[in-house]
Amino acid sequence: MKEIAKNIYWVGKVDDRKVPFHRLILEKGTSYNAYLIKDEKNALIDTVDLLFGREFVENLAEVLPLDTLSYVVINHTEPDHSGALGALIRKAPNAQVVCTAKAVPELMAMYKIEASRFLVVTTGDELSLGETTLSFHETPFLHTEETMVTYHKETQVLFTCDIFSTHVADEGVLKISELPDAETMLEDFKVYYKLIMDPHRRYILPMIDVVKNLPLTMIATSHGYVLDQDLEKYIGFYEESAHEGKNNVKALILFNSMSGNTKKMARILEGELTAQGIQVESVNTEKADKDEVLRKIQEADGVLFGSSTRYADLSGNLETILKELKELEVEGKVAAAFGSYGWSGEAAEVIQDYLLAAGMKALRSSDVIKSTGMDNVTFPLRVKFNPEDSLPMIKAASAVFADAIRY
Numbered sequence: 367m368k369e370i371a372k373n374i375y376w377v378g379k380v381d382d383r384k385v386p387f388h389r390l391i392l393e394k395g396t397s398y399n400a401y402l403i404k405d406e407k408n409a410l411i412d413t414v415d416l417l418f419g420r421e422f423v424e425n426l427a428e429v430l431p432l433d434t435l436s437y438v439v440i441n442h443t444e445p446d447h448s449g450a451l452g453a454l455i456r457k458a459p460n461a462q463v464v465c466t467a468k469a470v471p472e473l474m475a476m477y478k479i480e481a482s483r484f485l486v487v488t489t490g491d492e493l494s495l496g497e498t499t500l501s502f503h504e505t506p507f508l509h510t511e512e513t514m515v516t517y518h519k520e521t522q523v524l525f526t527c528d529i530f531s532t533h534v535a536d537e538g539v540l541k542i543s544e545l546p547d548a549e550t551m552l553e554d555f556k557v558y559y560k561l562i563m564d565p566h567r568r569y570i571l572p573m574i575d576v577v578k579n580l581p582l583t584m585i586a587t588s589h590g591y592v593l594d595q596d597l598e599k600y601i602g603f604y605e606e607s608a609h610e611g612k613n614n615v616k617a618l619i620l621f622n623s624m625s626g627n628t629k630k631m632a633r634i635l636e637g638e639l640t641a642q643g644i645q646v647e648s649v650n651t652e653k654a655d656k657d658e659v660l661r662k663i664q665e666a667d668g669v670l671f672g673s674s675t676r677y678a679d680l681s682g683n684l685e686t687i688l689k690e691l692k693e694l695e696v697e698g699k700v701a702a703a704f705g706s707y708g709w710s711g712e713a714a715e716v717i718q719d720y721l722l723a724a725g726m727k728a729l730r731s732s733d734v735i736k737s738t739g740m741d742n743v744t745f746p747l748r749v750k751f752n753p754e755d756s757l758p759m760i761k762a763a764s765a766v767f768a769d770a771i772r773y
């Protein structure tokens with residue numbers, strides 16, 4: 367147990383194995399940093415990986431009678447941080463699990479915890495521990511949807527879980543100020559950002575706004591080093607990285623529609639992409655010159671192809687355009703298929719086949735899940751009948767499409 371600030375103790379686990387994680391092997395290992403805050407009410411911030419859950423609970427019991435633990439704050443539900451919760455909560459009968467609303471069903475399902483044990487918090491909520499106070503700020507998708515950060519007001523320590531972390535197992539050093547040369551960890555810090563945070567970069571700037579509004583002495587991460595000096599440098603790296611990307615990108619939306627539903631989808635997509643600062647042109651191919659459309663495809667940074675389904679096929683003339691794609695230089699160009707349908711929705715799937723056959727970078731649900739872990743994004747984007755009934759789905763897809771052409 368190491369004190370990192372007044373009455374705040376590191377109680378984590380250093381894991382110096384070559385750790386399998388997110389389809390990678392962490393060659394330098396990692397650590398699972400959990401923190402105990404001692405006050406009139408004792409609070410634990412995060413736990414450790416499931417593998418070390420029992421050991422963690424035994425170690426904690428040696429430094430704190432577990433019936434005096436009032437709160438277990440879970441900033442992020444992934445089991446490398448929440449893994450000891452199941453074992454802990456049964457041995458700490460007076461502890462409440464503090465987390466966001468989105469985290470509750472996940473933790474209930476993973477650790478069989480009763481609903482009555484949870485204290486749900488949202489951005490701006492405060493929790494008094496006696497002498498000192500915690501506040502909470504949701505930071506969705508950094509790196510999963512239910513994530514939040516926790517701030518200890520009196521010491522000005524921010525507990526960020528995955529955010530600002532580094533995958534390194536260093537038994538001897540916890541704070542970067544203790545390193546002979548803090549620059550040596552910068553490359554690992556950047557690699558971590560690239561692997562874990564960059565796929566969610568649209569969520570970074572709102573998080574930076576939160577962080578910049580809090581006076582900070584220390585960022586207590588949940589992997590690798592605690593940042594206790596040059597905080598602007600590390601925060602600045604995230605901010606600059608999130609700003610990178612192509613400006614002035616152009617999207618083209620091509621569509622066919624019998625009764626207006628796919629046309630409405632095209633309009634919604636256009637509105638969403640425009641709101642993201644992307645230049646958008648929509649074209650109903652029934653009314654357009656084919657060569658002109660092919661020229662526009664070449665010029666666009668990304669193209670959305672939409673058709674409704676009519677008797678298990680495309681409803682209009684879009685296929686005459688799709689057949690030409692192979693002759694164009696579109697390899698690697700971002701594309702997506704969309705369309706309204708009634709019951710089977712073949713059209714968008716047929717479009718997808720053409721996009722892939724032409725070598726376009728056609729967005730697919732499976733790729734989105736593998737790169738971001740987001741399961742609310744669907745490609746090809748198919749909606750039943752009126753797209754107004756599927757707005758969240760269309761909005762989520764627009765955001766992923768915008769990022770795909772910009773970065």
Ligand SMILES: Cc1cc2nc3c(=O)[nH]c(=O)nc-3n(C[C@H](O)[C@H](O)[C@H](O)COP(=O)(O)O)c2cc1C
Binds near residue numbers: 622625628681707708
């Ligand atoms: C003649 C006709 C055939 C259709 N065939 C199919 C079909 O095979 N599979 C399906 O999922 N929907 C089918 N639908 C439903 C349409 O795809 C659905 O109404 C869709 O919302 C129409 O979109 P649109 O207004 O953009 O053309 C059919 C509709 C019509 C009018």
